[in-house]
Amino acid sequence: MGTEKKHWAKEVVRRTKQRDDIANSRFIQKKINRLVANIAKANATIADFQLQLIDYWSYANPDALAQRVVGLIAEKERTNQSTGQILSSAPLTTTITAVNATTTTSAYKDPVRETVDRIEHQILDYIYKNTSHVKKMFQGRVQLAKAEMEEFKALEDFEQVTTPSQWTIHLMLKSKVKVYSTKNKNYRIATKRVEYDLLPKFIDKIDFSFKIDESVVGKDEAQAMYDQMRKTTKDFRTQAMKLYVQSLAREHELLSNEIKRTIESFPKDNDEGFDAEASYASFKHYHELREKRLNLELEQSLHFLEVERVEGDINNQQEEIVAPTPLRVLGPEFSLQQ
Template identity: 60%
Template sequence: TNTIAENVATIVCEKINNNKKSTTTTAAPATSPTTTPLPTAANTLKNQVREPIEKLEKYILKYVYTYTQHVKKMAETKVQLAKAQLDEFKALEEFEQIATPSQWNIHLALKPRIKLWSTKNKNYLAALKRVEYDIPPKFIEKVDLSFKIDESIINQDEAQATYNQMRQITKEFRTQAITLYVQSLGRENELLSNEIKRIIEGFPQENDEGFDAEPGYAAFKHYHNLREKRLNLEAEQS
């Protein structure tokens, strides 16, 4: 009897368990919607730092570009000067090969005058730049009319008026002095240029004591033009 009762109890338990399994439904796993990750604090801080740095870089590049144009120009002038020197040297070699004796002697006599003109021309151009930028030479700038007034005797207003007159006289002197200085340099440059021009105009162009001077004259003109170009570049660079 006990065995039958135990068997019945076992069957009932199994039945109950089977019913529970069949009635129990498995819930589908919930799917979370796709979300965009929010920016972290580190990324936000990085962006905040990057923006002013990029602006600063642009300002620096603009500054460098603006205030280094003279360096670029100097470099370009040096390249042009090197090319001009090479062209001048080749032209001189050609002239030397075909020049008549008189033409070559005139060339040698003209060289020191050309060198002197180059120096005077540089000084003249430099003086013009000084006037343009209001930078008088030291021998003019150091002149300063100034003396002490005893303000225990002369009142302050009268003393100040006298000091103002001193400054005005100094200013007028500097203006007149730099004007005279530039005029003097310009006159020297003009006279030397005219002298060189006359020598070149008198250069043998046709027959020169039995020599055909025309090829030599053409070669000299070509050489002299290249020399002038080189000297002007040097003056510009100085």
């Protein structure tokens, strides 16, 4: 987009603080080189993990591998016997025997390699499923950059045909839309927090509790009081979150209605010799693209909640205690990150 279409995304401009082609091209090339180096490093790491896994599996499961080899040989011998009985009357016995021998050799795949391949496929499936939100995030960043470019070009077109009164209203509306964008993000994030049961910190940190002297109060009675404390805390958090969402919804509603009224009253008549109808159509097109960009920014701002939700599910799971393998143990790289 920057080198071919002469438009630098805001994501790049925020980092370089400028729109200079030379400076931004150097920045992008540096990022590309770093990404290529990281990919090469990741490939080397994966190859090393494959060797470790093969080595581990060879030592940790010798009996299972031996049974697997015996089963493969027996199955192939049965297949060869059946094939030999069917083709015993064929004139090209020597050729068929040679082909069968070659097929037998190729059919004896390394059982360790087969097992490792199966494990690798399972790991890949796990990675694809649990990193889908990352893929979605980066696809959204590309869509956002394209939407920014379309909006910028539409603004340039509107600037060429706008009337003075329309441009004044546009500048006034621009500040309102910026405030609305912030309020809209806050409101959508709050509703998503309710959906995911992820309270904001200023509400989640509220905890009504105090210690009861169990040497005076009975254990059962003290436990009932502790349960009442937890219930009181939960009810307070629920009511606080409800009020918080209501206040954000009201702010969102008022700003949204104000922007709608401003757009509805946007000048459509000719002004000082300008064709206001064409400029009004240009403004509507620009505003639609601006709303598209704001919606994409909203999706990006909700991404961190997906991460918190996944991390919360992992932390809430009970840890399973597994006895270590006495023969050989994989390195810490193969452990799931908590």
